[in-house]
Ligand SMILES: Nc1ncnc2c1ncn2[C@@H]1O[C@H](COP(=O)(O)OP(=O)(O)OP(=O)(O)O)[C@@H](O)[C@H]1O
């Protein structure tokens with residue numbers, strides 16, 4: 001080998017070994033994922049060393065893991081090296097007025113009854129009206145501040161309240177929990193942080209809507225909510241407006257931490273782009289959501305309305321560690337066209353007299369597949385634990401599928417576990433009964449479906465429930481007959 | 482108001498209605514009787530627009546319009562009401578909610594404003610009194626867990642709410658106890674005006690003592706084989722259907 005060649009060889013192999021260096025000035029990272037990318041993200045966000053280490057550890061663990069294949073969904077393999085893991089929040093070109101916005105989108109907004117101001121906010125039209133959402137948000141923030149409630153973006157929390165973040169981050173969903181949680185831990189972009197001090201009942205629903213910088217949290221969102229002793233908070237995630245995103249893969253992590261006597265209510269409406277009628281496009285939504293009832297008499301309640309995404313893989317769960325702690329899961333999951341959902345919950349009973357309640361309502365239409373997967377695990381210590389699970393499936397048409405996978409694991413004889421499951425179809429008789437009263441088919445389906453999902457919808461805060469009802473109807477539009 | 486001419490209908494390959502002729506004028510009450518399976522409910526369903534039944538021949542005119550051309554919901558909005566023989570359960574939907582939706586759809590069709598909550602409640606209270614229904618029933622899931630009689634009373638309540646021009650009561654009397662029968666019949670009578678009409682499908686003369694019909698028709702094998710005044714019902718009660726059947730076979 002000539003000397004020149006040797007130099008060349010050294011040079012190229014070195015580059016190979018090191019990977020390409022990432023230009024910190026760049027607005028976005030190059031495609032792909034490696035340690036440098038993780039460092040780049042952390043540096044871009046000016047994170048402290050411990051957080052970088054935390055991310056790196058998660059990344060290294062992720063590289064040893066395999067993508068789970070057990071959910072009852074199928075999709076082409078994801079190429080993780082073909083994804084951009086960081087791009088600076090960029091200001092999109094703002095439409096000048098609603099007339100410049102996709103009329104399809106406006107039509108959907110109108111059907112959902114979303115106000116004009118709100119339509120403008122969602123589509124990014126510059127709002128010049130008095131009710132600027134930013135100023136509303138600021139007012140809210142001041143009010144919350146007086147009570148000692150912290151509600152801010154995750155990045156801000158890392159900067160302003162590092163001790164809290166450090167203490168609780170990963171305490172409920174450890175970075176190595178599962179494939180997507182590990183991925184999220186390595187590359188999470190932003191999200192929400194919420195802290196309710198001891199004894200404080202948060203006087204309003206906290207919603208990402210009122211959080212400044214809510215936009216552009218990206219595909220790897222991270223949420224952490226800590227409720228101190230005897231505090232209460234109700235948190236709303238998402239919105240009923242259709243959410244479009246160029247990023248196909250979404251892997252969020254949500255951690256809830258409830259101390260003694262604390263209560264956290266977490267409600268979600270998920271309406272990501274589900275793909276078109278032929279099953280093209282659409283978001284993959286692989287989420288890890290878990291709450292820890294750490295203290296005695298603590299309570300965590302999940303309510304979700306899932307209508308979007310091409311693929312949903314999501315199991316909001318409760319670890320009932322405290323004695324007399326209680327966990328609830330209320331879910332409506334709708335799938336239409338070619339959507340696939342594998343969703344449910346895990347209730348892990350550790351504390352004595354802990355109790356849990358699961359109400360799951362699946363609705364499948366078109367050629368979609370809808371699975372409920374639920375685990376109830378009563379540990380040995382959990383004397384007198386109680387669980388009640390109800391999972392219902394509603395089928396529309398005969399080309400869709402509904403599946404139920406209950407896993408019940410009882411290690412203590414005093415436990416009381418009840419599981420009920422039903423499958424029904426929207427009957428022609430029901431539709432005809434409505435038609436005969438002057439209610440057209442579309443309204444009839446909406447009425448029947450909302451009736452079916454009522455037990456879950458009534459868990460949602462009032463205005464949210466009304467929107468969710470309309471959303472259900474809209475998702476199922478044209479799916480009968 | 483309603484003019485049925487030579488109506489034939491079938492379900493799948495089975496011919497059920499074989500040439501029905503019937504004319505109903507405003508203010509009239511027609512009773513339709515006939516043995517089980519003769520096609521009474523089928524006639525009601527065809528008039529209401531149930532898709533399972535295919536009209537193979539004949540015409541139906543309602544208030545000057547071609548009824549068979551209309552969608553079922555539009556027939557309802559035009560004023561046709563069917564009290565079902567077997568009312569359907571809709572879990573999670575209360576009668577109140579159901580009626581609010583129905584009434585507003587009908588009003589919308591007629592170019593009227595939707596009713597605000599207060600006017601709706603006022604109307605509801607008035608109708609509750611009229612048909613003497615237990616209000617607690619109305620906030621429960623529609624027909625779910627209702628007793629047979631409660632279902633029928635609920636149908637009449639809905640009829641009172643929607644104020645139809647033509648009401649078809651399909652065996653509304655079956656399953657009612659004596660008191661309920663009287664109350665339901667009273668309700669129907671109170672709702673009668675000179676502008677609306679009622680078709681009562683029944684097996685029993687008893688109901689017709691309360692809701693006195695102008696005409697009684699006997700349906701047999703998908704045809705009206707005999708029509709008469711209210712005395713015909715008495716005769717049927719006494720003699721059964723055999724004499725009519727044999728009359729038909731002879732002819
Ligand atoms: N969907 C259907 N498929 C097949 N046959 C049907 C269907 N609906 C009705 N029929 C048949 O049509 C005939 C007439 O039925 P219909 O319900 O109209 O009778 P009816 O006069 O109302 O009887 P009843 O007094 O018992 O209520 C019956 O023989 C019935 O079995």
Ligand SMILES: [Mg+2]
Pocket residue numbers: 521522523566651652
């Ligand atoms: Mg019948």
